[in-house]
Amino acid sequence: MKVYSNILETIGNTPLVKLNRLVSDISATILAKVETTNPGNSVKDRMAIKMIEDAEKAGLIKPGGTVVEGTSGNTGMGLALACIIKGYKLICVLNDKQSKEKMDILRAVGAEVVVCPTAVEPTDPRSYYSVSKRLAMEIPNSWYVNQYDNLSNRQAHYESTGPEIWEQTEGKITHFVVGVGTGGTISGVGKYLKEKNPKIKIWGIDTYGSVFKKYKETGIFDENEIYPYITEGIGEDILPANVDFDTIDLFEKVTDKDAAVYTRRLAREEGIFVGNSAGAAIKGVIQLKDQLKPNDIVVVLFHDHGSRYVGKIFNDDWMRERGFLDEHIITAEDLVSKHLDNPLVTLFAEELVSHAIAKMRKFGISQIPILKDGKFVGSIDDLHIYQILVDNPDVRDAPISSVMQEPLPIVKGSVSVDEVCKLINKNSPAVIVELPNNKFHIITRHDVIQSKS
Secondary structure, eight states: OOOOSSGGGGOOOOOEEEOOGGGTTOSSEEEEEEGGGSTTSBTHHHHHHHHHHHHHHTTOSOTTOEEEEEOSSHHHHHHHHHHHHHTOEEEEEEETTSOHHHHHHHHHTTOEEEEEOSSSOTTSTTSHHHHHHHHHHHSTTEEEOOTTTOTHHHHHIIIIIHHHHHHHTTTOOOEEEEEOSSSHHHHHHHHHHHHHOTTOEEEEEEETTOSHHHHHHHSOOOGGGOOOOOOOSOOOSSOOTTOOTTTOOEEEEEOHHHHHHHHHHIIIIIOOOBOHHHHHHHHHHHHTGGGOOTTOEEEEEEOBBGGGGTTTTTOHHHHHHTTOSOOOOOBHHHHHGGGTTSOOOOEETTSBHHHHHHHHHHHTOSEEEEEETTEEEEEEEHHHHHHHHHHOGGGGGSBGGGTOBOOOOEEETTSBHHHHHHHOSSSOOEEEEEEGGGEEEEEEHHHHHHHHO
16 A cells, blocks of 8 residues: 655645646746645745755754744645644744635644734744744744744755756756745755856846845845735845845846736646745746747745635735736726615715814715705815814814815716816816716725726
């Protein structure tokens, strides 16, 4: 019988799959190294077990100990499997941009999950780097994995992923492409492949808000490059020791929107249900297609499984909220269709200014139409209220009719979005849309911006 002694023995030997429809206009052969068949459904299983076994050999972790790691979720899953088999406790520290699915999966396999804010400096005590280090110092018999600077990460891919790709392509590979986070995958695989054939190109996929691309091209660590981004699993605001910039030939940045859109396209056009960084990786290849030749063999590594992004990338509402869905909006009625169930918030002319402030706060809005005898007779917006309150704080108790602005323009639902745009200006921050059955809704600048993104 062909039986594995435990789940860890099933790590590796993942398939290489030819891509077709999504890369039909690229002359080269594009192959996907699909790492979702690992038991933890990601490439991180490879380095997770390597880091733990090397720590055991070095005496850094003792029986019954606690493993602590800052992770985007996938390394945590690999560590969780290893800890289950080896009898360790695991604490995973994640930042709050990671998907709920990743957190739930980690808890399902026995890990304790600690969530930290994303938009803080790496040295901030609240960052997931700092919290991981602190927990490892405070907890007896614990070990901080530090996948960013732990070179066992890179070595795992030199020993396993690289040789697999070389063997599967019969040494014909010309380019290796992968999203870069800790740098272990690209550096370990890249080192192995370049030892076999120095002409092989190693391309790293970066994201906007990350420092890698500029640092590679200029040697400058530019803090102005750092800002929050949505794409998970790639990009950094630090320079991990595992990133071997000498091995990497170039970095290509991909937008959050393109990464999300192409992740969905991989599922729908290639039948490959993978995660956010895979969309970024294949879009990066498409952006670089002019550098490829017909005889090139390009291997793109797909890190993890799409099930970890069901609530985000594969959720239409989440995508729509961020302007990532290319929906064809034509009319004013199309613009308000997303919030038809929400009644129009209005004020009566006899109500007080304080009532307007309360409604803006309650509903999170910045302008309100004003009614009298069933007709729109005026409007009020937050900027106007701010200005009059600065001049006279007692105006809070005045009737809204005494300070209201001109009524908002009213248009039919059939009016084009372009016509709506002409009506929204500094004097009219919004437009009222009249729909059948005497129903009204509002279009704001924000609604128009979303439709154009």
